[in-house]
Amino acid sequence: MRDHGASFGIGFVAGLRSMTACAALTVASAEGRTRGTIIPSGPAARSLAVAAALAEIAGDKMPFAPDRRIPPSFALRLVIGAVGGWALAGRRAAPEAGALAGLAGAAAGTLLGRAARGPDSRHAAGRAYGFAEDAAAVALAAAVVASAERREGA
Numbered sequence: 001m002r003d004h005g006a007s008f009g010i011g012f013v014a015g016l017r018s019m020t021a022c023a024a025l026t027v028a029s030a031e032g033r034t035r036g037t038i039i040p041s042g043p044a045a046r047s048l049a050v051a052a053a054l055a056e057i058a059g060d061k062m063p064f065a066p067d068r069r070i071p072p073s074f075a076l077r078l079v080i081g082a083v084g085g086w087a088l089a090g091r092r093a094a095p096e097a098g099a100l101a102g103l104a105g106a107a108a109g110t111l112l113g114r115a116a117r118g119p120d121s122r123h124a125a126g127r128a129y130g131f132a133e134d135a136a137a138v139a140l141a142a143a144v145v146a147s148a149e150r151r152e153g154a
Contacts, residue, residue: 003090004101009144010088011081011102015068015109016137018077019056023049024141025084033148034087035095057134061127068110081106088148 014021029041085102117129
């Protein structure tokens with residue numbers, strides 16, 4: 001399970017905050033903790049990903065923010081989770097299994113995050129749950145990046 005923990009974790013983050021997962025993946029790539037070169041790691045990529053994550057965090061509190069379970073949003077979260085799971089699969093793990101773990105994490109994060117948050121962000125309670133979800137996503141993303149294995153030659 002250790003070989004797939006980071007994969008599931010980054011998927012879960014993608015389910016909570018998709019762009020936070022992208023930002024975490026660019027940091028992991030810059031630290032040599034990802035498989036292959038599919039994840040960009042340059043300063044511009046990291047800056048763009050962090051800006052997108054902050055914009056998503058702010059936009060999520062708006063009354064017009066779409067539900068994360070609508071098909072395009074849900075599909076994007078699944079794709080980010082699968083790619084991130086593949087990229088963070090442990091050395092002894094099959095990358096395909098990492099992708100499946102990331103996909104499962106994204107589905108779980110999407111559905112559990114929405115259930116825990118409740119339906120309404122227009123009221124103070126909904127926004128408070130949103131801020132708690134933000135904090136959980138950022139903390140989990142940092143833990144996932146820290147736990148991901150370093151690759152040889154990094």
